[in-house]
Structures are given as structure tokens and as C-alpha cells.
Amino acid sequence: MNKNEQPILSVRGLKQYFKTGIGRNKLVVKAVDDVSFDIYRGEVFSLVGESGCGKTTTGRTIIKLYEPTDGEVYFLGRRIAAGSLSLKEEIKRIKKETSEKLRSLTDETEKAKLKEDSAKRIAELKKEIEQRKIDTEKEDRELMKKMQMIFQDPVASLNPRMVVKEIIAEGLRIAGEKNDEVITKRVNEMLYTVGLLPEHASRYPHEFSGGQRQRIGVARALAPSPEFIIADEPVSALDVSIQAQVINLLNDLRDEFGITILFIAHDLSVVKYFSDRIAVMYYGKIVEMADKNELFDNPLHPYTRSLLSAVPLPDPLYERKRKRIPYNPSVHDYRFDKPSLREIKPGHFVYANDEEFARYQKELKD
Numbered sequence: 481m482n483k484n485e486q487p488i489l490s491v492r493g494l495k496q497y498f499k500t501g502i503g504r505n506k507l508v509v510k511a512v513d514d515v516s517f518d519i520y521r522g523e524v525f526s527l528v529g530e531s532g533c534g535k536t537t538t539g540r541t542i543i544k545l546y547e548p549t550d551g552e553v554y555f556l557g558r559r560i561a562a563g564s565l566s567l568k569e570e571i572k573r574i575k576k577e578t579s580e581k582l583r584s585l586t587d588e589t590e591k592a593k594l595k596e597d598s599a600k601r602i603a604e605l606k607k608e609i610e611q612r613k614i615d616t617e618k619e620d621r622e623l624m625k626k627m628q629m630i631f632q633d634p635v636a637s638l639n640p641r642m643v644v645k646e647i648i649a650e651g652l653r654i655a656g657e658k659n660d661e662v663i664t665k666r667v668n669e670m671l672y673t674v675g676l677l678p679e680h681a682s683r684y685p686h687e688f689s690g691g692q693r694q695r696i697g698v699a700r701a702l703a704p705s706p707e708f709i710i711a712d713e714p715v716s717a718l719d720v721s722i723q724a725q726v727i728n729l730l731n732d733l734r735d736e737f738g739i740t741i742l743f744i745a746h747d748l749s750v751v752k753y754f755s756d757r758i759a760v761m762y763y764g765k766i767v768e769m770a771d772k773n774e775l776f777d778n779p780l781h782p783y784t785r786s787l788l789s790a791v792p793l794p795d796p797l798y799e800r801k802r803k804r805i806p807y808n809p810s811v812h813d814y815r816f817d818k819p820s821l822r823e824i825k826p827g828h829f830v831y832a833n834d835e836e837f838a839r840y841q842k843e844l845k846d
Contacts, residue, residue, distance in 0.1 A: 487518035494551035496541050511537040513764035526743040526751045529761035535744045539710045562612035567605050625655045628701035632713040634693035638685040645681035651704045670699035691722035710742045748791045760784045770828040780830045780840045783807045
């Protein structure tokens with residue numbers, strides 16, 4: 481990983497909002513709220529946090545299963561998805577501000593100039609909104625086949641009516657491959673790669689164990705020769721012994737093919753073993769981000785400390801004395817001093833306001 485290189489994936493101000501309820505009871509759920517990070521070629525970048533914090537939604541939005549509400553996603557230097565909420569809000573603000581200023585002006589020349597300037601700014605914003613819509617809707621198969629996803633549930637993510645060969649070959653067919661000999665050869669190669677055999681290609685998903693089904697999911701993701709894989713809690717539905725097999729398989733594939741991985745999980749013991757960098761999410765926001773050793777050695781945000789205190793160790797003496805650190809969001813007072821994700825030391829970012837940032841700096845020095 482060379483951070484002087486251009487990131488393979490850049491996420492900027494990503495927001496994913498969902499509306500729930502009907503009529504006047506509609507609510508907006510901010511599943512992902514202003515998330516930004518870079519992932520560099522060859523690294524494993526992990527998103528961790530409790531269930532419902534927005535990890536999976538982030539991954540699904542990156543791979544364009546969801547259309548983003550706001551923010552931008554760049555893959556291999558190209559913008560592949562972008563939302564326009566902030567631009568639309570800016571247009572409303574300009575219109576309101578212009579209307580208020582016009583009421584206070586009496587000079588017709590000044591009024592005309594103000595209207596012209598406002599119309600120009602609004603036209604530029606509308607042009608950007610249209611361009612973002614085009615970038616999001618545009619389907620570049622050659623680019624997007626370089627990004628694949630391994631889903632959390634190996635049962636739900638495999639079509640029960642398709643044999644393994646067709647499941648793995650589906651991505652190849654969508655990418656335009658029509659030669660059945662080429663497809664069969666590639667499917668067999670992928671089955672060998674994930675520790676299965678060519679004779680498994682004619683079987684259905686229900687004929688396999690959970691670990692084998694997840695290996696089929698990995699083979700399907702690898703078939704189009706991706707450069708970047710989103711692994712969405714790929715081991716959470718598996719037994720502990722099978723978890724180790726799948727993680728070791730991903731590690732081997734990373735070394736063999738140089739694949740970059742966004743690893744989504746809530747098991748911090750797995751994350752520490754497998755990751756290069758870790759971002760901790762809470763309620764749709766990244767609250768801390770750092771190299772794995774730095775994060776485990778110097779956790780700063782109270783939620784990160786709470787999360788790490790919940791990690792069990794196979795040591796009965798340690799477990800007998802281990803104390804959970806509860807997290808209480810009310811410790812943060814953001815009414816006037818607003819927080820943001822700030823770099824407190826090279827590569828270590830924490831979500832804090834001015835007062836908290838100064839306190840965290842003092843803790844690091846001490």
C-alpha cells in the first residue's frame with residue numbers, strides 16, 4: 481500500500497437517507513451520513529460497528545445497488561455514483577437569499593445584477609446535478625466488473641434454482657462472454673481457487689454446507705477478475721472453524737491476485753487479524769479511523785473504546801477481570817461546537833469538536 485498513489489476507491493461526503501412511514505408520519509432515516517474515506521491498492525480496509533450502524537448500506541451504495549442521496553464515489557479515478565441533496569439545498573438557499581435581498585434593494589440596476597448572478601450560480605448547480613445523475617445512471621460494464629461483492633448470507637445470495645456453474649458464470653455472461661468453453665474453463669479455475677472441485681459445478685446450492693456456499697460466493701466474485709472486492713460480513717453466518725477457513729482463503733487470494741478489499745464486519749478479533757486500516761462507524765458516521773495497530777493501541781473516541789472493551793480473549797483469567805466500558809452518546813455536547821472527522825496524528829482520524837479534539841491531543845501526549 482502506497483498512500484502517495486491515487487486511491488483505488490474514494491468516497492466523499494457519502495449520504496444515504498431512506499424515507500419510512502406514510503403521509504404526515506414520514507421519517508427520514510440517515511443510514512449513512514457524510515462518510516468519507518480512501519482505499520489504496522492492495523490493502524484491506526475494514527468498516528466496523530454494531531448492527532444497524534450503516535456498514536452494509538455504505539458497501540451497497542458504493543457498488544451502486546443503492547443510488548446515493550448525496551456525496552460522490554470515485555473508482556479507479558472515475559466518478560461512478562453521486563447524489564445531489566446538498567446541491568439542491570444550495571439552490572433553495574440561493575433563491576431564498578436572493579428573494580430577501582431583492583426586497584431590500586431599490587436600484588433596478590442592482591436588482592438586475594443580483595438576479596443575473598443568482599441565475600448563473602443556479603444554472604451551474606443544475607448542470608452539476610444533471611452530470612451527477614448521468615454518472616450514477618451510466619453503466620460502464622468494463623469498469624464495474626472490476627468491482628465485485630461477497631454477500632453476508634450465503635443462502636440468500638445464491639439462486640436456489642441455478643447450478644453452481646451458472647451462479648459463477650453469471651457475471652461472465654453479463655460482461656459479454658458467450659463462449660461456453662471459456663466459461664467452463666473459468667468456472668473450474670475459480671472452483672479450484674476456492675478449494676472446491678469441478679464436479680461441484682453441476683450441483684445446486686442446497687447440496688453444500690454453509691462454508692462451501694460462501695466459497696461459491698467468493699468464486700462468483702472472483703470470476704470477472706476484479707481489482708476490488710466488497711466483503712460484507714462474509715463469515716458472520718458461519719461456524720468459528722469455518723470462519724477461519726474463509727478468512728484465510730481471502731488472505732491467500734489477496735496475496736495471489738493483489739485484490740483490494742473493503743471488509744465489513746462487527747467481529748473485531750477477525751478485523752484485527754485481517755485488516756490494514758479500520759474505520760469505526762456509529763449511527764451512520766465514521767467516528768474513528770486509523771491503522772489497525774494504532775486503533776487498538778490508542779483508541780480515542782468513547783465509542784471505539786466501548787467497542788474494543790467488548791472483544792473477548794481466550795484467556796479465562798483476563799475474562800474474569802475484563803470490564804465492559806459502556807458508551808453514552810450524551811457525553812458529547814454538539815449544540816454549538818460542531819464536530820467533524822479530523823486528523824489528530826498522521827493517519828489517525830477522530831470525530832470530534834474543538835474541545836474534544838484538544839482533550840484527545842492531550843491524552844495522546846500523556
